[in-house]
Amino acid sequence: MLITVDPASTLPLFEQLVAGIRGQIISGSIAAGARLPAARELADTLDINIHTVLRAYQGLRDEGFIELRRGRGAVVTDRARDYEQLAQHISGLIAEAKRLDLTPGALGALIREAW
């Protein structure tokens, strides 16, 4: 799994982590049952605070994407959700937004307003 953060971004680091991991779970590149890196290891390699990683993992747990188990670490849940259609809709949305010269931020704002 590829995890990136950008300290120069306006988004908080834990949100960047959540977005990156969530995106890969939805796209299927992180499979159900896969174990996320240990928080300490991820914090060390990305040179960020371990509490940032833990906060991101807790966020993913609250959204139901992972389970946090003592001794087993963070495991991607196998709840029977099919993200395939959502992934298709998203690529459709992006294509349409690009055709209309909308920025990712603008598309995101439209989605938030309509929620």
Add this chain to the structure above:
Amino acid sequence: MTDRIRKLLIGVIVPIVIALGGAALIAAALPDLPDPVAIHWGASGEADGFGPAATNLVILLVFICAYSLFTVLITRGEGFSASQKVMLTTAPFLAVLLTAILAGSLWMQRGLTDATLAPSVLPLLLVGTVVGLGVAIGSWFLLPSTSVRAAEQSAAPSMQLGATQRAVWMRRSAPTGTAQVFIIGTLALVTTVTIVALVLAAPPLLTAVYGGFMVLIALVVAASVYWRVQVTSQGFVARSALGIPRFAVPLADIDEATVITVNPVRDFGGWGLRWGGLGRFGIVTRAGEAIEIRRTNGKHLIVTVDDASQAAALLNALTTRATV
């Protein structure tokens, strides 16, 4: 002769013809043999094991046929590596050696009334080894020359990486499900058989030593086929499940990373930690997708891992960013 026919000739036809010759020899000797015959010799050259003569016939034919089949299986597909060539030339070597021992030892026992008088098998062992090596060397020159298949020249993948962006890629590398079942099953079977045999027959100390030995083997297997692979801002690192051994390539030592498809037997002569020749070292847990890291010193590190294109892309992007 086409290459395919040469491989079949050395791997299958020659060994089976030799084995059949040995079988004919055994069949011809059968009426004149003592019963039982000597089938095992001690280090001093005196016969110390006895059994029916047909055993030798069965062992010879079954073993050579099985090895011939093995050579067919490992030479399927494109390319022909040095390790495949060695395994092919081993077929006539084994056929000569086994025929010398299994058929020769019976031939020498013709006319004996008591198998304990059987002459030593050691000269046969020596002659079989020397002749076998000669045949194997001849076979080597008859086989087609090795062709390491050109690495797939797909462009090195890369990705966008901002100046302030931090990225890490992590993945586990392990054998496929079937192979894991096979590995664990084999270990369990060998361990069980060993323990049962020891508990029944051996003193406790020996049982403990053997038990420790089996645990050691299990650890070595675990260390060579289960890996954790990482790409970080430091570079590339692959660590075994035990933590050691560990192979790290600092970013500064990396020329370029690409994705290749590995055929374990053809490219590395098997699984585990392997030298593949021409400065190529491999961590091979399964067939298929692998990351190939070309170091600035010209050496290559190859690690079979899923999602290798993402790893290679990140590694290339990090390398490019570090040099700009």
